[in-house]
Amino acid sequence: MKRLTSILMTCALLCFLVLTGCNSSQGAKETASNQSTGENKAQGTKMKLVEEGTLVFASSGLYKPFNFKKDGQLTGFDVDIGNELAKRMGLKPKAVTNPWETIIQGLKGNKYDAIIGSMSITPERAAQVDFTDPYYISGAQIFVAESNNTIKSKEDLKDKVIGVVQSSTFKVLAEKYTKKIKSFPSDVYALQDLPPGRLDAVITDKMVGINAMNEQHLKIKPVGELLYEDKIGMAVNKGNTELLKQMNKALADMIADGTYEKISMKWFNRNILK
Incomplete structure (x- = not known):
């Protein structure tokens, strides 16, 4: 009798452990599923970047002193602005060049994340891209x-x-x-x-x-x-709202703390936003 009772108790314990394990497994799956959904939602608000962790921005490279090559390196006011923006956004800057006549097409083709190349804000261009606040006048x-x-x-x-x-x-x-x-x-x-x-x-x-x-x-x-x-602005692809938002915030912070004026004085001996 004692042996039978012991066997029944053992069976009951095994069933309990199996059920508990199933519930834990199901809970883990639900948790993983919830986390995945959360990550997907988060990704929906992330910046869309051509290269992870990098702000790739383009100019013609032929518009001195805004963007031009010196000793084989791309430099100029636009490049300094782009580098500072990337730094404030927690990204690595990468300045590239593209022929001016196809620079918007290159943006749409995801060759780069933004155009920081002294582009005038016009209704025709605004129909194709989204512009930041003006960064000079x-x-x-x-x-x-x-x-x-x-x-x-x-x-x-x-x-x-x-x-x-x-x-x-x-x-x-x-x-x-x-x-x-x-x-x-x-x-x-x-x-x-x-x-x-x-x-x-x-x-x-x-x-x-x-x-x-x-x-x-x-x-x-x-x-x-x-x-x-x-008014001169920086351009991003239509719908890349988070990138646009963060670029505008970084620009506003640069203006507020005097960094923008330092860059402008370096190249023009005046604040060209005024």
Whole structure:
């Protein structure tokens, strides 16, 4: 009798252990399933990157001083901005080049994560890509000789001799103020005629003029407000919302703590977001 009782107790214990094991196994499966679902949800909010842990960003590499090659290395204002953004986002920066005429197609083809290459924000481009907040401002600017104190705004351009690059929209702007317009094959040639007094003013892109001041040490200066504004942004693929969000946050933090201005001063001796 005792032997039978012992056998029955042993069987009951084995059944209990089997049932407990099944429940534990099922619980583990459910836990794993829940964790997997959670990870998938998390992945849905992660940045979509071409290379894990890396921010790959593109420019033409031919737009000095914004992006160009020096001693075989890609450098410039755009590159410094991209490197700093990546660092603040906890990513490794990787600057690459792509021909400008196909740079948006390269982004759509996932050759890189972002375009940081001095791209103007336009409705046509915004239909294809998502833009960050502007990271610098350009546009049509009046430049005069450094010694010129008579022209301080667009109102002072009336009947003055104005230089513009030929076949440009700047000529249309100049025609609003004077008939004395001289056309040049390049903006730089026009700007070079300001210090000797052969021109009263030049209307050109703000950054072209500033670059001439820094690179060629021309004794010229910008005056008045922009005749029209050109906002420059960084582009990411449509729908890559988390990447866009983090780039905007990193940019805002750079501006707030003064890092942006340091980079801008390095290349232009001024804050080009203002």
